[in-house]
Amino acid sequence: MSDAPRQIWDDACVGEYALGVMPYAERLRFTADLKNDRALQMRLANWDENFAPMTGALTDLAPPPMLLSQIEKRLFPVARPVSLFQRLGFWQAATALGFAALAAVVIMPQLLPAPIETAPLVAVIQGETIVVSASYNSVDGTLNVSRKRGTEAANEDFELWVIAANNAPVSVGVLQSGKTTIIKVPEALKAIIAGSTLAITNEPDGGSPTGQPTGTILGTGLVLEI
């Protein structure tokens, strides 16, 4: 016996966890085991799913009206103008890979003889399997999208979406299979791109058939001025 014995969670244990009666120390161990154990997650989902109808016995209770705005304030703090250094400090804390991708887009626009009146917009769209950087040129209205990591499956396309506060995602187009895609941003999106979130999903060849995302969200990134 070289490995520390790992606890076997029988069905009654999983039920005890779902019910909430599992003693606290055991509960913490179970929670830790859940993280990397897909089969255990599924067994728990099964109990949760079966138990959930019991909440039909509860009478709905409206939370106080200000609670939503408190939650929103926490999740979406009002964007304040911050210096580039502060932003870099924040991003430095992100993954090294993300930072490398960011550095590429931060440096690149500065090398170009860009007009000075408008601040360039950049985003790093990141997820487990992709890293894509994007920089927006407000003068010619193009988005330069550069793939650092990630490849679509044979019958799929990566589709890029703009999500502005309080709006449904709007497609900007699908990425070409090569490294770089230049996308002409539709007129309606130009005004909302600053401060929005960019997201990439995988979609059937040619893009989402519905006009709304149908695939997996592979990564997201905030559009920031630099």
Add this chain to the structure above:
Amino acid sequence: MINPVEIEQLIARVALGDRAAFNALYQATSSKLFSVTMRILSNRSEAEDALQEVYVKVWNRAASFAPNIANRGYSPMAWLVSIARNQSIDLIRQRRGGHVDIEEAFDLADSSALPEAVTIQKSENREIARCLATLDADRANAVRGAYLDGQSYEELAQHYDVPLNTMRTWLRRSLMKLKDCLEARL
């Protein structure tokens, strides 16, 4: 009343960072989830704090969850309820450190007396109700007390006036019977 497909669509949009969808999801589901946290925590300000945490988690976890709700074995509402319950249970267990003083246990026991059980039987309308009905009334009520009120083994043992270990043996047996019954529907 919003249907499960609509909730699922809202969660999928929340996963993409759509704030309007988050707002709509909150409007559609917060009364339900607040009833869950309030019932377990029996304290308004704690229940409100817990609800905040729940929706922060919903926002943060939607991306990993939304693309494959079905693959994970959850219906959207059961997913939301499980987040609300786990948040409340973790809080209450932490607060009490597994130890409950006797007066508190009695208060909670009183609050889940019989009239409640009648309401429950009226509104449980799925397999779980059918299967709970196959258990002795006491044992079915222990399952409900644990699930709805967040009662611990200590509290249940107090309520049913049995030793802690006996309570655990009871409940684990009840769970296995429930599982057999729930699987028998297939």
